Amino acid sequence: MSNSEDKPPNKYVESPATDIPTPAVETGTGFVVAPITRRWRREDMLNRGSLALRGLALLFSLLAFIIMASNKHGDWKNYDKYEEYRYLLAIAMLSTLYTAGQALRHVHELSTGKQMLEKRNSAMVDFFGDQIVAYLLVSSSSSAVPLTNRMREGADNIFTDSSAAAISMGFLAFISLALSALISGYKLSTQSYI
């Protein structure tokens, strides 16, 4: 780069046409800068989108966890009598911890500008973590559906309603994390070419 800046002055000393270089340099810079700023803007948008999706996933899995954990109404109406509900509770807890950790890490990175992990490792952790937790969430939510359906055929009370609410929150958390996994996968694949 230092060479290209050294040479022109030598030429211009020989031919005194000094007003031509200025617009030429400006359009050249425009051509180079436009895709980069576009890319920055896209990456910034993706970062915000992924943070928002993680926030949503955190909210929904926390709700699923709280609703299911408080779903104890005595006798047969205790969530811990059914393995499906215990599974959903465990996965909701895991997903809450995971999304809270990820959201904290990303907020910390955005505010301080420091990376806690190497950039490539961070993208890998994001993608595989999101994808695995999304699979676990969809698995636990769908395993709890048939039992709740069958119970609601017989009785429709606060226990079955709370279970249905927790299952819906599980599905919503799954959708947020599945979209977040899409974004992380996109980031992972573009980072391997930088």
Added chain:
Amino acid sequence: MSNSEDKPPNKYVESPATDIPTPAVETGTGFVVAPITRRWRREDMLNRGSLALRGLALLFSLLAFIIMASNKHGDWKNYDKYEEYRYLLAIAMLSTLYTAGQALRHVHELSTGKQMLEKRNSAMVDFFGDQIVAYLLVSSSSSAVPLTNRMREGADNIFTDSSAAAISMGFLAFISLALSALISGYKLSTQSYI
């Protein structure tokens, strides 16, 4: 960089050493060709891998479909009495049709060299199709697990064994399609930069 390569030829014109540029150009070509062939080899490997994974997914979902569809042993031992098993059967059928269609399309494209869809659309269809069918497979397999568990606590017969086998095949098909979705996602993201 171009300036530093411009300078030497001026020197060589002054001094008539004409045999030096030829090897320089050849090594230059080597530098350019090596990453491209490496990339071709990697893409070829990915294509074979994705075809193999689709073949496996086809095999496993066909098995899940056949085992579940033939799981009728009279009285309460009929799969169509339980919504979980009907769901698993439906998704296994869908997954069989989808993977068979995809495998046929990819074999046809590999053998004739013609693309049936535009390259970018094809990558999109691959990725979203794989991902969605993988989510459906994990959802249906996990929804059928608790019922089978509960039945096997009471009775252990050919009906519960066949159900367990169909569920395992569903999970195996899910794993194949999840890996295939990974490869399709990688292909999709690299294609957007060509």
